[in-house]
Amino acid sequence: MVVETEHVECLMGWLAYGSPARSLVGAERLVEKLAVVVFQGDYDWPTSTSRADDYRDALREWFADDVRESEFVDMADPDTDPGLLIDWFLPVVLEWEEQVARGQREDADGEAPRGWRNPRFDGTPGTEYYRIDAATGEYVYAEREDDEDWVVYDRRRYAEPAWDDAYGLTYRYDRKDGVYEWRDEQTATWEDQAWADAHAAGPDGSAGTSERSEVAWDENRRMFYRLGPNGIYEYADARIPGDESSGCGEVWLSDEQARTRVMPIHLIPGWQDLEGEPWAEGWYTLPDGSGGYTYLHSPDRTPEAGDDGWSQVPPAPPAPLTAEQEEEYAALGYTLDEAAEVIDNLTEALNGLAAPQE
Numbered sequence: 001m002v003v004e005t006e007h008v009e010c011l012m013g014w015l016a017y018g019s020p021a022r023s024l025v026g027a028e029r030l031v032e033k034l035a036v037v038v039f040q041g042d043y044d045w046p047t048s049t050s051r052a053d054d055y056r057d058a059l060r061e062w063f064a065d066d067v068r069e070s071e072f073v074d075m076a077d078p079d080t081d082p083g084l085l086i087d088w089f090l091p092v093v094l095e096w097e098e099q100v101a102r103g104q105r106e107d108a109d110g111e112a113p114r115g116w117r118n119p120r121f122d123g124t125p126g127t128e129y130y131r132i133d134a135a136t137g138e139y140v141y142a143e144r145e146d147d148e149d150w151v152v153y154d155r156r157r158y159a160e161p162a163w164d165d166a167y168g169l170t171y172r173y174d175r176k177d178g179v180y181e182w183r184d185e186q187t188a189t190w191e192d193q194a195w196a197d198a199h200a201a202g203p204d205g206s207a208g209t210s211e212r213s214e215v216a217w218d219e220n221r222r223m224f225y226r227l228g229p230n231g232i233y234e235y236a237d238a239r240i241p242g243d244e245s246s247g248c249g250e251v252w253l254s255d256e257q258a259r260t261r262v263m264p265i266h267l268i269p270g271w272q273d274l275e276g277e278p279w280a281e282g283w284y285t286l287p288d289g290s291g292g293y294t295y296l297h298s299p300d301r302t303p304e305a306g307d308d309g310w311s312q313v314p315p316a317p318p319a320p321l322t323a324e325q326e327e328e329y330a331a332l333g334y335t336l337d338e339a340a341e342v343i344d345n346l347t348e349a350l351n352g353l354a355a356p357q358e
Helices: 005-015 027-038 049-063 069-075 082-101 153-157 193-201 255-259 323-331 336-354
Strands: 129-132 139-142 162-164 169-174 179-184 189-191 216-218 223-227 233-236 283-287 293-297
Touching: 005 027, 005 049, 005 082, 027 049, 027 082, 049 069, 069 082, 139 153, 169 193, 179 193, 193 255, 233 255
Parallel strands: none
Antiparallel strands: 129 139, 162 169, 169 179, 179 189, 216 223, 223 233, 283 293
16 A cells, blocks of 8 residues: 555645644644755645645655555545554654654755754744754754754754853853843752843942943954943943944943844844845844834834834845846846945936936
């Protein structure tokens, strides 16, 4: 017995978004793993009915020489219980995933399989793709599918712990949330900045000094910092936010104020590559207080938190040109950059003609 299109269509119907079976234990994970391992990253496969034959062929390939194919065929029937198939099929797909990770299913060129796109990517830089470490069986992560540097999640999210002489505590930087955490050795837990500030200030809040420390640059937050007279760290943006060479600004903020300020989007943790991108210029962000961000395009000035227009929708780069658009630009005899320059020059000339004469 082999997998037929009707069996795939039955599976798709059961696991389509909003169907009763989709809420069963293991269903979401089965959808995710089938997308990653079998259906080449197509996370919408349960609703892509026009591709049922493609999914049938993919399953046949994975079931090749596997006696369990007949079991799948028996259970992928509208008259059976979808929960039984989910409970049976999920371990099978997880086994396939491990085979790929261990290099037991090499491609035609004999190359080891690459990582898969991380469906649970949470914004932590360097966790866009994942695979299973063949030696430890652990999930490891990297920025690209063909990356050579694969490490466990915590090493991507957190910087190596270090000692802070001023606070007398060990700290680490959380690259996902853009905050520092401080080690409470008594409870063996990591605490937030407010806890560390209280620790540094002492029981009666008088543990500070009468002078501020020298100003230094924090590469993680991309801000200047100093130790205030109360013994607590203060932060200031560079004159050009994120650019150390522009010098220190004049406004000093507490940790909380620094975390909740308006800032250019390239200062969001993990978004530093947007600095200098033309389409990202003039875009600002404001933390929403629940771990996310709001966004506003303000090309002429730094906006205020109370301005209208803040949106939960992040900016995105312009869509790539279609083949037809590329042909149209080529027919003009200009490259895209040259065409943009001509348009800018023409606009400037027209504005000059319209300017009032003195």
